[in-house]
Amino acid sequence: MTDSYIWVEVKTTNNERFFLKCQEIQVFLYDVVEEKDRLKIKILEKDFKKLQKIWFIKVKKVQDLGWKALKEKGKKYHIYLISLAIGLVFLYVISHIILSVEVIHSNQDIRFIVSNALNEKGIKKNTWKKDYQEIEKIKQEILDMYPEDLEWLEIETKGMKYIVRVEERKLEEEKNEPQACNVVASKDGIVKEMVYSSGEAVYKRNDSVKKGDILISGTIKKDEETRKTVCATGSVYAEVWYEVSVSIPLTYETHEKTGKVRWNIKAKNNGFNDFLFKSRLENYEEDATSLFTLFGTEFFFVKQYETTVKELIMNESTALDKALKEVDEKISLTLDEKEEIIAKKVLKKEINNSTMNVEVFVSVLEQIGERQEFVAEE
């Protein structure tokens, strides 16, 4: 290793004598800066002791240079350097480790076989990330393992997570279309609309039908003689009726903001919420903004608005409106796009223990045709 340089400060009353002495004891001065009452000199570190022996000067080291200086700085800032090293190692670890593997597919069986295969191939949580070539190889191996179940597989690395998207292979199923079938009524009602692509309509618009009646027949007749048997296909929309009971409490609570706001940090993990600071508000509404996700825990910045709770009593007409709305919602849940509520009528209304009980008669336009197979006569 080469000798390192240092800067020294020399106080002397006689510069000439000092320079001559340096010449005599072979101390080389690589840079000399004259200041007011001193000299700043760059020398080799090994010469420092020689200067200390000169009796008519005062010398002190002011700065290390080169490797020595680096060593000194390393000693001085060792805490920062160790923290930096630990930080870099931590960064390396968190950017090369997988904490979860998510297989995305609606079919549970597919998710199960893919998860097992991935696990077998080493794609599992708490492991090191695999490189691109290895992932491609694993993908192909899994596809080869289940050629009848899997069409396509993609493994995406997102942060500390593998997201696996799968496409299921669907083999063409043989269509077992029944040879003979009717469309029958699933409920009592009045026929309003009939759309069919095969078979023969038995009822017309505004005809009344009962549950089990054949609406579209699969038997094609001509002159009272059976000519052909088909599988009747079509939709029959009819007016059907329901009686719906609803109970509405006449008292309800309102929450009003008082204007007081508190800030907090929320950690959400597996549906459980933890707050960093204890909330001093008894009742509040919160407005949460997602900050970041770490190790599967999502952190939010939360604004908590204090609220006061007031209990109010609803008047009868409002309660009735609410009850009818609830009836609409209840019925609508079972209806498809073409089905609709035609009319509603309140049959009974009573108030009991601060609750309004309402019975409502509802007319609904609904598809009532359902396919029913039968054995065709020879």
Added chain:
Amino acid sequence: MHIYKTIKNFLLDQDYYIDLWQENIHIYGFQKIDVLQENRAVFVLEKFTLEILGNNFRVLKLTNKEILLQGSLKEMRKL
């Protein structure tokens, strides 16, 4: 020019040389310094003794056989 001179001096391996530019005086190849004052310096070379006279001489660098001085040179002579 200074670079050219320096390279030439290095390659030709001179016993001594004295270089002047602006307010700098570079002397190479002396054996001993006899005097080193603000207005006078005396260097013993192998074949002669060199005396330089001037004002405000300051040492910028100093090794066993070369020195770089700064100052205003008025006179230079062999003793």
